[in-house]
Amino acid sequence: MVYNTFRTFLLLLLFCSGSLKPLAQDDQTRSVLKTIVIDAGHGGKDPGCHGASANEKNVCLSIALKLGKLIKAKYPDIKVVYTRDKDVFIELNERANIANRNNADLFICIHANSASPSAYGAETYVLGLHRTESQQKVAERENSTIYLEDDKGEKYKDFDMSPDAIIARQIQLSVFLDQSISFADKLQKEFNNIGRHNRGVKQAGFLVLYKTTMPSVLIETGFLTNPKEELFLADTTGQNKMANCMFNAFQKYKNELEGIEEVVDNNSVDNTINSVNSEELFSETNQETVIFRVQIETSESKVAFGSDKFKGLEIFEYFQDNLYKYTSGEFLNDYESASKYKTELKAMGFEHAFVVAFVNGERINLEKAIKLAKK
Numbered sequence: 544m545v546y547n548t549f550r551t552f553l554l555l556l557l558f559c560s561g562s563l564k565p566l567a568q569d570d571q572t573r574s575v576l577k578t579i580v581i582d583a584g585h586g587g588k589d590p591g592c593h594g595a596s597a598n599e600k601n602v603c604l605s606i607a608l609k610l611g612k613l614i615k616a617k618y619p620d621i622k623v624v625y626t627r628d629k630d631v632f633i634e635l636n637e638r639a640n641i642a643n644r645n646n647a648d649l650f651i652c653i654h655a656n657s658a659s660p661s662a663y664g665a666e667t668y669v670l671g672l673h674r675t676e677s678q679q680k681v682a683e684r685e686n687s688t689i690y691l692e693d694d695k696g697e698k699y700k701d702f703d704m705s706p707d708a709i710i711a712r713q714i715q716l717s718v719f720l721d722q723s724i725s726f727a728d729k730l731q732k733e734f735n736n737i738g739r740h741n742r743g744v745k746q747a748g749f750l751v752l753y754k755t756t757m758p759s760v761l762i763e764t765g766f767l768t769n770p771k772e773e774l775f776l777a778d779t780t781g782q783n784k785m786a787n788c789m790f791n792a793f794q795k796y797k798n799e800l801e802g803i804e805e806v807v808d809n810n811s812v813d814n815t816i817n818s819v820n821s822e823e824l825f826s827e828t829n830q831e832t833v834i835f836r837v838q839i840e841t842s843e844s845k846v847a848f849g850s851d852k853f854k855g856l857e858i859f860e861y862f863q864d865n866l867y868k869y870t871s872g873e874f875l876n877d878y879e880s881a882s883k884y885k886t887e888l889k890a891m892g893f894e895h896a897f898v899v900a901f902v903n904g905e906r907i908n909l910e911k912a913i914k915l916a917k918k
Contacts, residue, residue: 575800576649578622579614579793580642582751583607584654587632592657594773599655600630602776606764607653609786614793639754649726649796650759651789652751655776656766661875663769664740665785667727668761669720670752722758726796730762733788739765740832743904762789833916834901835881836870839893843867854891863906870899876916 583603585591591599604627611623624645626638633641642650656662727744735741742763752759764785765772775781798804836859840846845867848858856871871888874881881898888896900912907915 576621576797578624578645578647579611580624580626580645580647580650581607581611582626582638582642582650582652584652586627586630589632592655592767594767594777595770597767597773597777599657599767602655602764602767602782603653604628604630605779605782606786606789609782610651610653610789610793613786613790617790617794618797635750636754638751642755642757642759647755647757649793650752650755650757651793652749652759652761653789654761654763656763657768658766660769662766662873663772663875664742665731665734665765666742666745666763667730668745668747668749668752668763669723669727670746670749670759719756719758722796722800723760725799726758726792727760729792729795730760730789733792734785737784737788739788832902833876833907833912835872835874835878835912835916836899836901837872837881837885837888837896838868838870838899839888839896840869841866842869856888861901861906878913878916 583600583606585598585600585603587600589600591603593599607625608628611625614621615623622645624641624647626641627633638652639650656666724744731741731744749761752761765776767773767776776785839856840852843866845860846852846869848860853869853871859870859873861868861870872881872884874884878898878900885896885898898909900907900909900916902912902915
């Protein structure tokens with residue numbers, strides 16, 4: 544209640560001051576997306592993460608250029624700006640500045656992810672507070688680019704990325720945040736449509752998103768540390784498929800903003816790219832993928848992921864029945880491995896550890912989960 548009142552108050556201040564302006568009546572019938580900034584993550588001396596052979600900077604650039612080409616081909620009146628169109632290093636601060644200077648209507652930041660070899664799928668981030676340690680690590684890894692800058696990140700020394708500062712920024716840009724979430728949701732649905740595992744729309748404190756003043760998303764296209772995903776993302780066909788997904792989501796987002804009920808043909812662009820079968824590569828990663836984890840802690844208040852009580856484990860948080868619940872481990876359709884991990888955690892001192900299961904981010908009955916995982 545207090546949050547909603549404060550949010551409304553800030554919005555009124557912003558509108559009255561002219562910082563945010565509603566569309567004029569005649570503007571609502573015209574295109575509201577005039578400038579798009581596409582940001583290929585990393586570059587130059589910053590290769591990003593990598594797999595056996597593919598580097599994040601190259602994968603991101605290729606997909607970014609393909610997406611921009613698709614937008615220009617369909618919408619020649621839209622200005623497409625790249626933060627980089629070649630293998631050069633661009634500071635994080637400058638990436639956001641490029642979007643702000645060009646008065647961009649949408650900022651699309653493209654990255655690839657890194658984790659254990661078993662991790663897979665695509666996820667899209669908007670600015671916010673991370674809810675799991677893994678989300679925090681993604682933001683920290685992408686933000687660590689600042690230490691490759693000439694001043695070794697000195698310009699960000701006094702930059703406030705505390706939870707309170709991020710919440711305040713979310714409220715300040717709440718109109719844009721709602722649009723960011725809408726676009727992010729459409730992206731994830733498109734990725735799912737080609738057989739990619741949908742890891743969902745998430746929030747984290749990315750510097751590049753914090754500094755932009757328009758709807759902004761950061762896409763983690765997949766895990767280069769997963770051999771299958773690396774094969775897909777490093778291949779031109781896979782990159783085309785991901786760019787097409789982003790373009791389809793962009794069309795739907797554009798039509799939604801402009802009140803156009805245009806049917807987007809998901810198969811209308813580049814139907815000839817079939818040398819790698821995405822559905823075959825990721826047939827096991829459908830919407831019914833069951834994620835087993837081991838719950839080790841329940842609390843009425845939030846517990847820091849770095850708390851000593853977690854003994855250095857990677858922790859995932861979820862909120863249910865007015866309680867914060869903390870789990871460890873991630874086992875895809877593999878109850879037996881989760882059960883073995885539970886035994887290991889009990890030996891570590893987590894006496895009340897037990898297995899829980901999730902589908903599409905929602906906890907489900909364990910018996911039902913085991914049956915689903917066997918299908």
